Amino acid sequence: MPEKILVADDERHIAEGLQMLLADEGYEVDTATEGNTAWKLVQANAYGVVLADLRMPQVDGLELFSRMRKAGIASEMIIITGEGSVESAKEAMREGAYDYLEKPLKIDRLRELIPKALEKFQVKQANKQLEERLANLTRFVDMIGQSDEMRAIYSTIEAAAPTSASILIVGESGTGKELVARAIHEKSNRAKGPFVAINCAAFPREILENELFGHEKGAFTGAINEKQGCFELADGGTLFLDEVAEMEPDIQVKFLRALEQRSFRRLGGKKEISVDIRVVSATNKQINKAIEDGKLREDLYHRLAVIPLTLPPLRERRGDVRLLAESFLRRFAEENSKKTLKSFAPETLEFINAYRWPGNVRELKNAVERAAIFARGEQVTLGDLRAHELISSEDREVRVPVGTSLQQAERTLVLKTFSFTEGDHTKTATLLGIDEDELRNRLNQAVAAEAVPA
Numbered sequence: 001m002p003e004k005i006l007v008a009d010d011e012r013h014i015a016e017g018l019q020m021l022l023a024d025e026g027y028e029v030d031t032a033t034e035g036n037t038a039w040k041l042v043q044a045n046a047y048g049v050v051l052a053d054l055r056m057p058q059v060d061g062l063e064l065f066s067r068m069r070k071a072g073i074a075s076e077m078i079i080i081t082g083e084g085s086v087e088s089a090k091e092a093m094r095e096g097a098y099d100y101l102e103k104p105l106k107i108d109r110l111r112e113l114i115p116k117a118l119e120k121f122q123v124k125q126a127n128k129q130l131e132e133r134l135a136n137l138t139r140f141v142d143m144i145g146q147s148d149e150m151r152a153i154y155s156t157i158e159a160a161a162p163t164s165a166s167i168l169i170v171g172e173s174g175t176g177k178e179l180v181a182r183a184i185h186e187k188s189n190r191a192k193g194p195f196v197a198i199n200c201a202a203f204p205r206e207i208l209e210n211e212l213f214g215h216e217k218g219a220f221t222g223a224i225n226e227k228q229g230c231f232e233l234a235d236g237g238t239l240f241l242d243e244v245a246e247m248e249p250d251i252q253v254k255f256l257r258a259l260e261q262r263s264f265r266r267l268g269g270k271k272e273i274s275v276d277i278r279v280v281s282a283t284n285k286q287i288n289k290a291i292e293d294g295k296l297r298e299d300l301y302h303r304l305a306v307i308p309l310t311l312p313p314l315r316e317r318r319g320d321v322r323l324l325a326e327s328f329l330r331r332f333a334e335e336n337s338k339k340t341l342k343s344f345a346p347e348t349l350e351f352i353n354a355y356r357w358p359g360n361v362r363e364l365k366n367a368v369e370r371a372a373i374f375a376r377g378e379q380v381t382l383g384d385l386r387a388h389e390l391i392s393s394e395d396r397e398v399r400v401p402v403g404t405s406l407q408q409a410e411r412t413l414v415l416k417t418f419s420f421t422e423g424d425h426t427k428t429a430t431l432l433g434i435d436e437d438e439l440r441n442r443l444n445q446a447v448a449a450e451a452v453p454a
């Protein structure tokens with residue numbers, strides 16, 4: 001796309017002369033012979049450079065320039081000035097105009113000036129875009145990920161955070177549920193209030209109840225002093241209930257009541273205590289199944305999941321894997337004072353991209369931290385990453401029950417090896433001790449056999 005330029009001069013022959021000249025140089029050029037028209041044009045078009053006469057009727061060059069600055073229009077400005085007004089042109093330059101041209105115009109100087117001004121404009125634009133991208137990236141300070149899936153999560157967080165609606169986060173272990181819960185709190189108007197987290201799976205029934213609701217002095221043997229529970233501690237802030245599907249059914253009833261009324265009684269207490277809390281909960285369980293199995297009350301589920309949020313496993317947002325790995329590497333290299341450790345070796349990166357990461361972001365983070373400690377050179381090797389230890393023994397085994405035909409056993413081994421190498425023909429053939437043509441035959445047979453219903 002040719003760069004656009006505006007020439008504004010009340011002397012029509014100058015405006016048109018410049019237009020012809022610059023069009024010959026390959027630019028797309030508009031003209032205006034009065035300031036008002038020029039002002040309308042700069043608002044409607046993205047000009048790289050605006051050449052404007054200092055003296056024009058209605059809106060003069062300086063006024064045009066100052067309006068553009070106020071409106072945040074980024075075009076570079078070159079002032080055209082007649083004899084005797086060089087001082088004003090210089091003044092405009094001090095205000096940020098790119099340069100000035102004196103009448104009578106010198107063509108060579110014009111030819112020299114325009115590309116430079118355009119270049120400055122383009123650099124400024126590129127910087128602006130970069131800044132916007134960075135601002136986007138740091139919207140969630142601790143959260144890394146630019147995949148569509150993560151962007152959708154960010155939008156939900158931004159929309160939901162300012163409300164007091166309960167949010168239920170569902171996702172496999174290590175997908176970042178607690179991180180999201182904290183982000184919701186940070187982005188809410190409760191950010192200055194407490195963030196209280198409790199893991200429902202960590203306590204036996206009675207203790208969980210006590211942790212949640214607290215107790216009065218003398219409520220039970222050993223209750224020497226009164227104790228505040230999480231409900232009270234989170235007043236004015238956010239209560240994060242981790243592994244919420246692990247709560248015993250009778251506590252669920254009590255909890256539901258407290259949630260609905262935003263008030264509760266301490267154990268052994270008579271007084272209703274009102275609280276202002278937002279509840280965020282998390283589970284790595286299949287919700288439908290937990291409800292079907294009677295583990296999670298459906299009415300509580302609906303209370304907790306006013307806004308449901310599902311965190312996809314890492315293997316379903318492959319695009320984020322490298323971003324996460326590299327950012328963890330920067331961080332752990334710095335924490336371990338490894339100044340020369342900068343990147344992953346190509347084969348390490350290949351492994352990182354292909355591996356399933358069943359433990360999700362947590363597993364990746366831990367693996368990179370360990371690698372950063374072991375690494376000696378500038379690049380993280382497969383050995384540093386302990387890649388062979390990551391692949392679970394289950395993934396490396398073929399179980400063949402007695403009664404399996406030799407042909408079937410062979411097929412299973414071929415397919416398993418193929419998936420273990422993430423579909424790498426050369427590696428699979430090498431591991432199986434056959435050549436690649438032979439592998440292709442066997443794969444075709446295996447796939448055909450699988451397709452036939454037993």
Ligand SMILES: Nc1ncnc2c1ncn2[C@@H]1O[C@H](COP(=O)(O)OP(=O)(O)OP(=O)(O)O)[C@@H](O)[C@H]1O
Nearest residue numbers: 142143144145173174175176177178179284361362
């Ligand atoms: N998008 C992300 N960007 C950066 N770090 C992340 C991201 N997601 C998760 N992590 C990191 O991975 C680790 C695990 O995250 P978190 O504890 O939030 O997972 P979780 O879903 O609560 O897991 P679990 O179900 O096992 O409790 C944390 O150290 C967290 O900081």
Ligand SMILES: [Mg+2]
Nearest residue numbers: 177178242282
């Ligand atoms: Mg967690």
